[in-house]
Amino acid sequence: MEYKTNSKYPISHIIGFFLSLLLTFAAVFVALEAQLSFTIVMWIIGSLAVLQAGLQLFMFMHVTEGEDGKTNIINMAYSAFVAIVIVAGSVWVLTSGHAAH
């Protein structure tokens, strides 16, 4: 039920912004400069993307705020579950086994 209204400076926004920039450039570095295998790169930059999405949700969109904070969390978690099922499921079903050939 907490709302951020009274602070004088938008501290959480500024921190969020700089962290986002940091994560973005880190991802570029890992993808293009660091000499890692494709799979490892994808895992690292994928995780960085999820982290950054979380930053937006919590530091910019204040997902937990208000009387429906819990509902929003459940909603986002369920949407993420559905998203993972759709993406991972489709790719698995259509590119593995006999379908790949």
Added chain:
Amino acid sequence: MSANVNTSLPLEYQTEQSRLNILGFWIFLGAEIVLFATLFAVYGVLGERYANGPTPNDIFKLKDVMIETLLLLTSSFTCGLAVFEMRRHRLKGLLTWLIVTLLLGIGFLFVEINEFIHYVHEGATMQTSAFLSSFFVLLGTHGAHVTFGIIWAVMIIIQLIQRGLTPVTARKTFIISLYWHFLDVVWIFIFTFVYLKGMVG
């Protein structure tokens, strides 16, 4: 319904109808997550089917992508500042940051459209291959959302000027701020799983 006003809350949460609208919009964002996830799934399946056409490495340009990313990321930040100002009841600050946000959004669209025109000139069109079909439709859907957001935000800026900060205009501003941040979230995934992935290999 409208009688139920709680003035201890921020403006945008004060009426019952506003709280309903904000929750409804969050649920709509849940639907948007599924929509974009489906487009990502399609890209995941088709993204390496080049049909002898160009590959990501042939066409993607890091410079354009970085400009787009920074513009949209910054616009998400300024949009947050706009809501921050709104919570301090500063209409002027709110309008200033909203307009900055819009200009950054327009800048993003400008670069993105140029990027697409460039691709088409290189012979990489939506009809060339399954990779490019899924690329253009995923990116195009995001771009269409940004365009829609800009038109919508202009409507809200007009209403803010006409009516000032009221529980209703504050709620509308808050909802478009959620939308705008969400578009940045989608872009993070496009940036990672389309552009960076395409340029790794």
Added chain:
Amino acid sequence: MDIKWNEILITGDPLILGSQIAIVLTVIAIVGGLTYFKKWGWLWREWLTTVDHKKIGIMYILSGVLMFFRGGIDGLLMKAQTARPEMNFLDAQHYNEIFTTHGVIMILFMAMPFLIGLMNVVVPLQIGARDVAFPQLNALSFWLFFSGAMLFNISFVVGGSPDAGWTSYFPLAGKEFSPGVGNNYYAIALQIAGLGTLMTGINFIVTILKMRTKGMTLIKMPMFTWTTLITSIIIVAAFPIFTVALALMTFDRLYGTHFFTLSSGGSDMLWANLFWLWGHPEVYIVILPAFGIFSEVIATFSRKSLFGYKSMVVSIVGIALLSLLVWVHHFFTMDAGPAVNSVFSITTMLIAVPTGVKIFNWLFTMRKGRIKFTTAMLWALGFIPNFVIGGVTGVMLGMAAADYQYHNTLFLVAHFHYVLIPGVVFAVFAGLYYWWPKMFGFMLNEKLGKYHFWLFVIGFNITFMPMFFLGLQGAVRRAYTYSAESGFAPLFLVSAIGSIILALGFAVFCYNIYWSFRYAKRNVSSDPWDARTLEWATASPVQFYNFAVLPEVKEIDAFWHMKKRNSGLVLKEEEIQEIHMPSNSGLPFYMAVVFGITGFFLVFEWHMAAAVAAIGIVIGLIIRSFDYDDGYHVPVEEIKNIESKWRKVEGGVKHHVG
């Protein structure tokens, strides 16, 4: 694309010519009737611009009846064609079109509006609310659905019907193999209707989460409200997938992209994958509210609370997760390899568990209950054995290895009719007989209802039971005819005879509506079944503001306990306050018209015209954005008047039939 103007109207087929004449005559009759009785203003004020959830619900139900008729005619035509071997009643093309429209219409334009209609009428009443969270959006949902349904339905007289099956698999549904406009109708009309459904989902989630009356915690909600909540959640999770799939289909057909094509790297099976990612949850979207209806009906007429309420809640919440994890069982034969097929076989077995739990809950609810055999209860009783046949054959189909035998045969067709007719259609009938007095203030005739029930259930079994055996003998689905040597003829004939009995049952239902409108007693009580939930605590038909004073809830089956304790039933005049209500709006209707026109132009690939019409959509959104209408207030005096009328009448809230 060049349009051949002389080919827009389908000509040459006597059946279609007959329909065209019938359509023109019906339109003339409606327009003439409205003008003669001076009802245009009434139609506009009371229906086209309404935002009242009860009226919107009734319009949904009316559309459902209409579409049941249309889809039913398609079904009868198919049965006529296959009644004897090598018949020439319909040609192959016409048969293709008819099984396609039959499927689409029955699922999306019959089952969906019936259930969403009942949800609209009942859910706000069950949770003690005055309307849904977004009344105008609710109207928009209905009108977009209606717009999509009408656009789809004109296809058979204007331009040609879709003919690639209700699943519209690629590559058949692609431009290469289906160059006509028929499949454009499919992609675009379903898109428009689907938008409406998505909005309904969002609307009901917010309504149920935020607008429950005082004391009604989630765990005290009536079961129909629970199933509506979970259905709405699945709608929001699944419909965007369909939105994307249809949009990609539109791109492939209209703009030459390569999502599902055979050439340039497209993947035809990607369509099947996306279709069923939506399509399987869609099965649960239609079946869950039906389960909710049976729960209400069985509890009411067994005069007991629902057995295992909590296990019921857990099992429907489980379905919200599991329903998204089984889609591949619709295309095991694509052969994605043993790993994929095994996983989806197992998830399919798993999802049978929560459904089984529910069946036992209903049986135990009836155990030692004083069962009243009303028509509504008969439908619920008929549902259980018939649905179990559907469920068990589903488990057979869910075993990947065995599925290779059943796939694409009439066995499958029989299976899903045994799921969807008892599961959804019986539920809709149960719900209609049960809630009819709440909607209209008079009851459907119980005697006619029983004729309806027996004809329908017997006809249904005679129609579809033979199809299991035909399928096992190798009769494939979607084939317009078969040879005499195949030996299929006797069972096909039995099935065709069954379909006539089935149709007779539906005819009795229609006659029942007519008879009851004319002759049924109007002085029924507001609680004729001695029911248990809050919708029965107010007048029949329900006054536009639902409740003079919002009721307070202390336990499950709140109204039942209020009657038992004889508390909270009498209206205290000093508690009445002004009620805030939303204003009517013509905007949803306008939006539906513009969407319909835009869609029509897109179907015929007139891109400029579509773009111009789409400006109308943007204008509608802008008007909405600048709309600050905050509704109106109902004065206390008016409420007192309305309440005193129905509360004085014999058969007020405390009295009931039998």
